[in-house]
Amino acid sequence: xxxxxxxxxxxxxxxxxxxxxxxxxxxxxxxxxxxxxxxxxxxxxxxxxxxxxxxxxxxxxxxxxxxxxxxxxxxxxxxxxxxxxxxxxxxxxxxxxxxxxxxxxxxxxxxxxxxxxxxxxxxxxxxxxxxxxxxxxxxxxxxxxxxxxxxxxxxxxxxxxxxxxxxxxxxxxxxxxxxxxxxxxxxxxxxxxxxxxxxxxxxxxxxxxxxxxxxxxxxxxxxxxxxxxxxxxxxxxxxxxxxxxxxxxxxxxxxxxxxxxxxxxxxxxxxxxxxxxxxxxxxxxxxxxxxxxxxxxxxxxxxxxxxxxxxxxxxxxxxxxxxxxxxxxxxxxxxxxxxxxxxxxxxxxxxxxxxxxxxxxxxxxxxxxxxxxxxxxxxxxxxxxxxxxxxxxxxxxxxxxxxxxxxxxxxxxxxx
Ligand SMILES: [Mn+2]
Numbered sequence: 001x002x003x004x005x006x007x008x009x010x011x012x013x014x015x016x017x018x019x020x021x022x023x024x025x026x027x028x029x030x031x032x033x034x035x036x037x038x039x040x041x042x043x044x045x046x047x048x049x050x051x052x053x054x055x056x057x058x059x060x061x062x063x064x065x066x067x068x069x070x071x072x073x074x075x076x077x078x079x080x081x082x083x084x085x086x087x088x089x090x091x092x093x094x095x096x097x098x099x100x101x102x103x104x105x106x107x108x109x110x111x112x113x114x115x116x117x118x119x120x121x122x123x124x125x126x127x128x129x130x131x132x133x134x135x136x137x138x139x140x141x142x143x144x145x146x147x148x149x150x151x152x153x154x155x156x157x158x159x160x161x162x163x164x165x166x167x168x169x170x171x172x173x174x175x176x177x178x179x180x181x182x183x184x185x186x187x188x189x190x191x192x193x194x195x196x197x198x199x200x201x202x203x204x205x206x207x208x209x210x211x212x213x214x215x216x217x218x219x220x221x222x223x224x225x226x227x228x229x230x231x232x233x234x235x236x237x238x239x240x241x242x243x244x245x246x247x248x249x250x251x252x253x254x255x256x257x258x259x260x261x262x263x264x265x266x267x268x269x270x271x272x273x274x275x276x277x278x279x280x281x282x283x284x285x286x287x288x289x290x291x292x293x294x295x296x297x298x299x300x301x302x303x304x305x306x307x308x309x310x311x312x313x314x315x316x317x318x319x320x321x322x323x324x325x326x327x328x329x330x331x332x333x334x335x336x337x338x339x340x341x342x343x344x345x346x347x348x349x350x351x352x353x354x355x356x357x358x359x360x361x362x363x364x365x366x367x368x369x370x371x372x373x374x375x376x377x378x379x380x381x382x383x384x385x386x387x388x389x390x391x392x393x394x395x396x397x398x399x400x401x402x403x404x405x406x407x408x409x410x411x412x413x414x415x416x
Contacts, residue, residue, distance in 0.1 A: 001137065004036035004044040005249040005256065007168070007199030008219035010085065012060030013052035015223070016295070016321060024264050025052075026063035028220040032248050032261050033067045037074060039250055039259075043118075043134050044071055046104075047199030047217075048083025048144055048168030056086075056094050064094075068103035077118040079105045079132040082143035083168040083199055089361045105132050107166055108142035109153070124156050131159075140193075141166025144200070146354045146365055147184045158191045162254075165193040168200045171214065175201060182353070187214070194254045202227055203244050206256055215256045217248045221263050225297040228268035232289055234282040235272045240289055243268070265294035267319070272329065274303035283311060287318045296322040303330045347373050 009029045015021035036044060050064060071078050082088070082095055098104040105119045107130055113121040114130045121128040132139030138159040145153055150169065157165060171190075172183035179201065187209055190196065196214035202223050206215035222228060222243075231241040246263045249256040269286050273279045279302045290296060296319045300306060306326050315322035344352065347369075354366045 001135070002039065002041050002250065002252045003134075004032075004039075004041045005047065005197045005215060005217055005251055006032060006036075006044065006220065007047035007197075007217045007248075008049040008083070008202055008223070009046070010049055010052040010219060010221070010223065011063050012056045013221075013223075016323065018321060021221075022052075022060065022063075025221045026060075026067070028246065028261055028263055029063075030067050030070075032220060032259070033070050035259060035261070036248065036250065037070060037076065041076060041250070043076055043132075043139075044078045045139065045164070045166055045197045046078060046080035047141075047166050047197050048081050049085045049199060049219075050080060050083070051086040051094055054086045054088040054093060061094065061097075064098065065101070065103065068098060072103055077105055077132070077134065078103065079107055079118070079139045079141070079166065081107050081141040081166050081168055081199075084144040084357065087143045106130065107132055107139065109156075129156060132164075136160075136162060138163045139166060140164070141197070144168040145184075146357055146362060148350060148354055148365055148369060150185055150189075154185065154189055154191060159193055161194070163193045164195045164197055165191065166197045166199075169198070170200055171196075171198065174198075174205050174207060174214070174216065177205075179203065179205075190214075195251060195256075197251075204247070204249075204258055206249070206258075213251075213254060213256050215249050215251075217258075218244070218246065220246060220248070220261065222246065222266040222295075225266065225268045228266045228297070229263065229294075230265065230267045230289060232267060232269045232286045234270070234286055238282070238285055264320075265291055267294055267296045267298075269296060269298035270301075271298065272301040274329070276302055276304045276306055279306065280311070280314075283314065287314065290315075290318045292319060294319045296324075298322065298324050300324065300326045301329045302326065303328070 010025050012022050013025050051060060068078060080095060082093060095104060095106045099106045110128050110130050113128050115121060118132055118134060119130055120133055121130050140157050140159045140163055142153055142157060169184040170181055172186045175181045175183050194212050196212060198214060198216045201216040202219040204216060204218040206213055228243045230243060233239045245260045247259045247261040250259050267290050271279050271282045271286060273282060279300055296315045300311060308324055308326050311324045312322055315324060351366055351369060354362050354369060
C-alpha cells in the first residue's frame, strides 16, 4: 500500500501581489501529483490548505480541478480536510464543490450521511463523521479547529488498527523543537493511528509516535522568507546557507519518504554595516549567488541612511522580483513587547486564541467558552459587572445565530 501525503498547497496565493506566484504554487502541485502517480500510489491525502482562500477564484478552482483530474483519470481517490485558510462555515465550500464533481472525498464532521466508493459515515450524537476507506485502511480526519474545539472532537476521531488520521493543526512536540509557533494539541491527545497525516506546519517535519509516524510535508512552494531556498547573511563575513526542501511524502506501508519538488529560488538576504558604501559592496557580493528567475527578500541594516531605490534596481538586475527593507542601526531599540502570558489569564488567552479565527463558528465557540467559564468560576464584584456585560452580549449573539429557534447548545457537536 502506497499513498501520497500533500499539505498546504495554497493554490491561488498571489504572493507579493504577483499573479505568477499563484502559477508557481499550482505548477508545484501539478508536478508533485505527476511524480506521485508515476510512483504508483493507491490514494492521495491533502491535509488542508489546498486553497489559499476559502473562496478561490475561477482560475484557481480550475488549477485545482486540472490536478485532481490526473488522479481521477487513474481511479486514485483523494481524501482531504479543510485547513485554516480554506475552511468555510457555509453549507458548501470549494471542497464540497470538488467532492460533487467526484474529485475529492472530504473527511470530517457533517450534518448529513455520505456514502460512496471510498467513504462511509458513522453517526456521532446528532452528526456524522465521514471517513475514507481504502481496502482495510480507515482514513479519519476533520477540518482545522480551534484548540478548544479539538479537545472535544479528537476523542471521536478514533480508527481501527490501520487508521490514518488527517489533521490541519500544530502538534506541540513538533513545533516546540525549532519552530516558534503556537501549538494546538499534544501527542498525548492524539487518538491511536498508524500514520498521522498532518498539515499547517509549512516546513517538512516528521517523527515517530510509538510505532506510528507523524508527518508534515510542509507547503508545496516557498510561502514566506522563513522558507527561503537560500539564506545569505553578510555582517562580518559572507555566509550562505541552504534553506529547507519543498515537496511531499510518499508513504509506503505507513513509512514516509520525502520527495523533493523543485521550486523557484527565494533568497533571504541580510546585510549589515555602519557605512553605506560597505552595505552596497556587501549587497553586490550577495547578489552573485542569485539566479535570474529568483525572488529576493532583503533586509539592509546601516548606520547611515540609504537610497533604497538604488538597491532595488541592483536587485532587479539579478532577479525576477525583489523586496528591500531598510533599518537604521545605532538608534536605541524601543523596548521589546512583553509576551501575552504576562497580561492575560489562561481563560483570556484561550478566548483570544479562539477569536483569532475570524468567523461565525469561532464567535459561537467563544460564547460557549464564556458561558462555561462563568458558570463555574467564583464571582467577584468586578467579575459581576463583566458577567452582566457578557451575558447581555451572549443573549444577543445567540439570537443572531439561532434565529427564531432560540435553541441552547448542549455539546460542541450541536453547532459544528
Ligand atoms: Mn497553510
